[in-house]
Amino acid sequence: MSERSLRESGLNExxxxxxxxxxxxxxxxxxxxxQYRQIQSKAHPDRFVTxxxxxxxxxxxxxxxxNEAYQTLKKPASxxxxxxxxxxxxxxxxxxxxxxxxxxxxxxxxxxALEDYKAAKDIxxxxxxxxxxxxxxxxxxxxxxxxFDEKNDLTSATATTRKLIFIDKVCExxxxxxxxxxx
Amino acid sequence: xxxxxxxxxxxxxxxxxxKLAVGIDxxxxxxxxxTVRSGMSTVLQDEHGRSLLPSVVRYTADNGVIVGHQAxxxxxxxxxxxxxxxxxxxxxxxxxxxxxxxxxxRFVSNNTAESASQGMLQIDTRAGLKSPVEISxxxxxxxxxxxxxxxxxxxxGAVITVPAYFDDAQRQATKDAARLAGLHVLRLLNEPTAxxxxxxxxxxxxxxxxxxxxGGGTFDVSILHLSKGVFEVLATNGDSALGGDxxxxxxxxxxxxxxxxxxxNKNPLNEEDTRLLLTKARQAxxxxxxxxxxxxxxxxxxxxxxxxxxxxxxxxxxxxxxxxKTLSPMRKAMRDAGxxxxxxxxxxxxxxxxxxxxxxxxxxxxxxxxxxxxLDPDKVVxxxxxxxxxxxxxxxxxxxxxxxxxxxxxxxLETMGGLVEKIIPRNSMLPVARAQDFTTFKDGQTAMSIHxxxxxxxxxxxxxxxxxxxxxGIPPMVAGAARIRVTFQVDADGLLSVGAREETKGIEASIxxxxxxxxSEEQITDMLKSSFGAAETDKQAxxxxxxxxxxxxxxxxxxxxxxxxxxxxxxxxxxxxxxxIQSLEQTLTTEDSHAVHAATEALNETTGAFAAKRMDASxxxxxxxxxxxxxxxx
Numbered sequence: 001m002s003e004r005s006l007r008e009s010g011l012n013e014x015x016x017x018x019x020x021x022x023x024x025x026x027x028x029x030x031x032x033x034x035q036y037r038q039i040q041s042k043a044h045p046d047r048f049v050t051x052x053x054x055x056x057x058x059x060x061x062x063x064x065x066x067n068e069a070y071q072t073l074k075k076p077a078s079x080x081x082x083x084x085x086x087x088x089x090x091x092x093x094x095x096x097x098x099x100x101x102x103x104x105x106x107x108x109x110x111x112x113a114l115e116d117y118k119a120a121k122d123i124x125x126x127x128x129x130x131x132x133x134x135x136x137x138x139x140x141x142x143x144x145x146x147x148f149d150e151k152n153d154l155t156s157a158t159a160t161t162r163k164l165i166f167i168d169k170v171c172e173x174x175x176x177x178x179x180x181x182x183x
Numbered sequence: 184x185x186x187x188x189x190x191x192x193x194x195x196x197x198x199x200x201x202k203l204a205v206g207i208d209x210x211x212x213x214x215x216x217x218t219v220r221s222g223m224s225t226v227l228q229d230e231h232g233r234s235l236l237p238s239v240v241r242y243t244a245d246n247g248v249i250v251g252h253q254a255x256x257x258x259x260x261x262x263x264x265x266x267x268x269x270x271x272x273x274x275x276x277x278x279x280x281x282x283x284x285x286x287x288x289r290f291v292s293n294n295t296a297e298s299a300s301q302g303m304l305q306i307d308t309r310a311g312l313k314s315p316v317e318i319s320x321x322x323x324x325x326x327x328x329x330x331x332x333x334x335x336x337x338x339x340g341a342v343i344t345v346p347a348y349f350d351d352a353q354r355q356a357t358k359d360a361a362r363l364a365g366l367h368v369l370r371l372l373n374e375p376t377a378x379x380x381x382x383x384x385x386x387x388x389x390x391x392x393x394x395x396x397x398g399g400g401t402f403d404v405s406i407l408h409l410s411k412g413v414f415e416v417l418a419t420n421g422d423s424a425l426g427g428d429x430x431x432x433x434x435x436x437x438x439x440x441x442x443x444x445x446x447x448n449k450n451p452l453n454e455e456d457t458r459l460l461l462t463k464a465r466q467a468x469x470x471x472x473x474x475x476x477x478x479x480x481x482x483x484x485x486x487x488x489x490x491x492x493x494x495x496x497x498x499x500x501x502x503x504x505x506x507x508k509t510l511s512p513m514r515k516a517m518r519d520a521g522x523x524x525x526x527x528x529x530x531x532x533x534x535x536x537x538x539x540x541x542x543x544x545x546x547x548x549x550x551x552x553x554x555x556x557x558l559d560p561d562k563v564v565x566x567x568x569x570x571x572x573x574x575x576x577x578x579x580x581x582x583x584x585x586x587x588x589x590x591x592x593x594x595x596l597e598t599m600g601g602l603v604e605k606i607i608p609r610n611s612m613l614p615v616a617r618a619q620d621f622t623t624f625k626d627g628q629t630a631m632s633i634h635x636x637x638x639x640x641x642x643x644x645x646x647x648x649x650x651x652x653x654x655x656g657i658p659p660m661v662a663g664a665a666r667i668r669v670t671f672q673v674d675a676d677g678l679l680s681v682g683a684r685e686e687t688k689g690i691e692a693s694i695x696x697x698x699x700x701x702x703s704e705e706q707i708t709d710m711l712k713s714s715f716g717a718a719e720t721d722k723q724a725x726x727x728x729x730x731x732x733x734x735x736x737x738x739x740x741x742x743x744x745x746x747x748x749x750x751x752x753x754x755x756x757x758x759x760x761x762x763x764i765q766s767l768e769q770t771l772t773t774e775d776s777h778a779v780h781a782a783t784e785a786l787n788e789t790t791g792a793f794a795a796k797r798m799d800a801s802x803x804x805x806x807x808x809x810x811x812x813x814x815x816x817x
Contacts, residue, residue: 020806037413038805041585043798045614045675049340049369049575052737054787058794060614060674062802067612175518182511 015069015082025083025148027073036070076141077168080148080161087154091161103163110170118177126181130174133167140164202339204369204576205330206377206568209319209343209357211270211399211426212535214238215562216326216341217569218334219578224381224566227333235561236329238399240321241265242310250325262287262458264308268428269322271400272315273360274352277304281424285432287454303356316360323364340367342572344564346401347373348421348512348591350637351649351679358676369575371676374398375405376416376588377567378533382558383409384570384584390528391417393516395546395554396564397509398534400426404513406520406527415587418519418610420512425505427468427536433501434464434493438479441491449487456483471495472538499541506545513549519610530554535561588613590673594649596681597634599624601643606671609639616672620686623667627659631667635681654683656690723776730779734767737783741790744797751796763789 016023019035041047043062048055072078081091099107110129117125140163147157205227208215213235217226226234233252241254242264249257258265266288272280277292291312293302305312323343330338343366345357354371361368375394382388388409396403403421407414438460442449452460459481467477471493481489517524530546532554537543546554574584589612595605598621606617623631631654638646657665666686673679684691741764749757767782 035806037415037585039802040587041413042801042805044585044587046370046571046575046586050577050736052740052787052790052794054791054794055740055798058791058798062798063675064614064616064672067615071612178518179515182514 013065014086015073018066018069019073021073023083023086025076025080026145027079029074032070032073036066039066075168076137076144077161077164080144080157080164083148084154084158084161089154089158091158092165099162100159107166114170114174114177118181121181123178123181126174126178130171133171133174137164137167137171140167201578202576203330203334203336204340204342204569204572204578205326205334205338206342206372206565206570206572207323207326207344207366208374208377208565208568209270209322209345209360210238210564211268211401211428212238213399213561214322214326215565216330217562217565218330219569219573224569224573226562226565227330229329236322236325237267238270238322239265239267240269240318242308242313244309246310248310248321250321259455259459259462262454263289264310265458266306266308266313266318268400269315269318271424271428272304272306273319274303274350274354274356275315276302279424280304282432285435285457287457303352316356317363319357319360320363323361323366327364327366338366339576340369340572342370342372342377342568342575343368344372344374344377344568345677346396346398346421346423347375347403347405347416347419347588348401348423349677350423350592350647351594351677352647353423354677358678368676369572371678372568372571372586373403373405373416373419373588373591373677374401374564375403375419375533376407376414376586377565377571378531378563379405379407379409379414379567380570380584380586381563381567382531382555383407383414384412385558388529391522391526393513393527393530393550394533395509395513395530395537396421396533397536397542398426399536400424400428402426402509402512404509404516406516406522412583413585413587416589416610416612417522418516419589419591420516420519421591422508422512425508426534427465429505430468430502430536430539431461431464433505434467434479434498435461437493437497437501438464438489438491442487442489446487450485453484459483460489467493468498468539471498472540495540503541506539506542509542510545510549524551527552531558531563532556533560533563588675588677590615590677592637593639594635594637594671594673594679595646596621596669597636597643603636603638603641603643603646606669607673611673613677614672614674616670618668618670621667621669622663623657623660623665624662626662628662628665629657629659630655631657631683633669633681633683635671635679637679649679650681652681652683654685654690656688657685658688727774727776727779730776730783731771734771734779734783734786737786738764738767741786744790744793748793748797748800751800752793756793760786760789760793 019032021027021032021035040063043059043066045056045059045063048059072082084091113129114126117129140160143160144157144164147153147160205216205218215226215234215236217224228234229236236251237255239251239254239258241249241257241261243249254265258267277290280286280290283290289307291305291307293305293314303314305314306318327338341361343357343361345354358368358371375396378394378396379392383392391406391408394403394405394407401421401423402425403419405419406417408417463479463481467479470477475495477493479489479491479493483489527550530550530552532543532546537560543554543556570584571586573579589610590607591609593605593609594607595603598604604619606619607615632651633654634643634651635649636643636646637649640646654667657667668684668686670682671679682691741760745757745760763786767786770778770782
């Protein structure tokens with residue numbers, strides 16, 4: 001569906017407003033789930049199986065938007081990135097590549113560890129690395145709570161968001177490596 | 184065709200308006216049809232009181248078609264014309280079928296498929312070439328007839344279940360089969376989700392549940408979060424070519440090995456013998472569920488006698504690696520859902536193959552809890568599908584059941600170097616739409632080939648090709664300057680459509696993904712024509728009747744909407760809509776189906792903004808309601 005047709009659905013495209021949530025980083029995830037289900041209980045195509053084609057189209061568009069919005073707000077990294085987008089900041093813009101030197105060093109070590117475990121087909125090693133990544137991600141998420149909601153420091157929040165996105169990517173690659181070994 | 188009644192979304196139909204809708208489990212080994220009667224989901228039986236319809240179709244010498252038990256009884260006698268487990272061939276080409284030598288059919292590659300290099304395979308029977316879609320349609324027709332007889336009227340539609348791990352080609356083939364059988368598909372529903380609905384509602388289950396569904400030919404594992412009538416699929420995985428049939432096949436190979444060991448000069452088997460031994464293998468497998476040893480006794484067509492004893496221990500040795508093949512999808516699903524074993528509240532066993540003790544043990548070991556087997560693994564999918572059909576038909580108030588499902592496999596397209604760029608990742612919630620921009624590779628490039636793929640691997644050659652189409656008329660520019668926006672959209676049936684648009688000139692191309700392994704629109708029309716034996720005038724009359732039914736349904740839906748939500752419109756808007764309704768009504772007195780279509784389209788167009796306002800209002804009401812609830816809780 002194009003952006004154009006999403007707009008035609010007449011609903012506000014701000015994901016926080018869509019779910020009647022306050023625009024901030026530390027959202028109430030239980031409320032998000034509840035509101036998401038409320039919207040889908042009205043908008044899901046299953047509710048419009050016998051309706052006119054116009055209503056089917058509307059339902060399809062709103063249900064799609066709600067899914068996209070829900071997925072975006074559910075995960076801290078995508079939520080942070082989205083919050084920055086609303087502030088006209090592109091966290092993963094190509095020109096925006098600066099990273100503190102210590103984090104870059106740390107990154108390289110994790111990457112090397114990942115490659116080593118992968119080569120040794122060491123699933124336990126990979127799973128431990130995953131646990132470490134989750135701890136780092138959780139610390140970064142706490143940092144973002146503070147930077148977005150208390151200090152409104154978008155510059156620092158951008159840097160931290162980039163770190164979190166990076167950690168997510170490592171987690172994804174760890175999962176891929178485990179899957180490859182298991183297959 | 185009967186006039187379809189349309190009920191307003193959000194309003195339950197009056198009791199006397201109960202619409203006949205069924206759930207169909209189109210299985211590899213057996214198929215079932217169920218419906219909701221007096222609030223209870225019930226499997227419908229045939230005139231002999233049997234619930235299961237063996238998914239076996241036989242083409243007889245007198246041009247007849249026999250489906251079910253009678254066909255199954257002849258499978259060893261007439262194997263070439265008696266098709267079992269046809270589901271394994273749905274949406275599949277010749278190269279997908281691994282062990283053709285041990286399947287007693289004459290497979291034919293479909294070379295008439297216009298788009299892809301290989302079409303869906305066909306089977307040469309005495310009734311001519313039959314595609315798996317046509318064969319499946321025979322099973323669906325039988326179930327439709329059973330349901331209409333039992334319910335005493337024409338069905339308004341059916342929910343048909345498919346393995347969650349079915350890809351787009353297999354789903355499309357299933358939908359085509361329903362269409363050939365004259366069934367209106369309300370929704371394609373994933374089998375494990377259907378099972379979860381039946382189990383969850385029956386047991387008032389809340390929390391995270393795993394559905395382990397090992398059927399005759401397919402394996403699915405789905406992880407769902409159940410909460411107050413909402414069934415949210417968190418992740419799904421599986422193997423669409425792994426099931427009970429494979430266990431039979433291992434026993435069959437063991438029988439051959441044993442026989443050859445004892446008699447090295449034994450004649451090769453003919454098709455009758457192959458089918459006979461496969462049947463004996465299945466019986467031995469079933470016997471071993473409750474016994475320690477199975478006796479396999481068979482007399483082959485050349486008079487050779489087989490008499491073997493298969494112990495449960497040997498059976499486990501032969502098949503343990505098949506059971507282990509289900510572990511990897513379970514691990515993947517758990518990882519995708521981001522869950523720990525301790526978070527799983529229950530594991531529900533579905534599918535006849537889960538009766539095997541070593542399957543149950545493997546699941547118990549994996550999840551560290553005893554799986555739930557307190558329901559009939561053969562029926563639970565059909566029962567769940569019937570519940571969903573009842574809701575979709577509008578027989579039940581809409582507040583109490585909502586299924587949120589996902590796409591099982593990643594979808595993407597081919598980029599330079601034979602690589603796949605993923606556009607929609609697996610386990611995305613449906614419906615979903617994603618767009619991504621691509622650009623040209625060469626200076627002055629004016630066309631682009633869009634190759635749509637499904638699968639998890641990075642290489643095109645390791646993924647399933649779904650379709651190819653071309654976008655032409657790109658204005659010549661230097662390489663990398665053009666902006667081609669490709670959009671992928673997957674609907675609630677899990678079916679994909681893809682569009683491409685050149686952004687500077689607005690050239691568009693789009694398709695509903697279909698051709699590679701499906702039937703072309705033309706083929707379906709031809710089959711429908713030949714099956715109805717309709718003359719050209721009949722076709723026109725049918726088109727006119729359908730167009731009128733369509734028009735009347737929409738007028739009725741809009742009138743109800745106006746009565747309920749007319750206050751959302753200005754007088755001017757109301758007048759416009761009423762005028763549009765009147766023009767459509769005028770065309771209904773004519774015999775011109777094109778005019779009816781055009782006026783229907785026009786009415787749809789006029790009411791677009793109204794539909795959007797109603798949707799907004801409905802959602803706002805829902806969210807407002809939710810907020811009040813929250814206040815009450817505090």
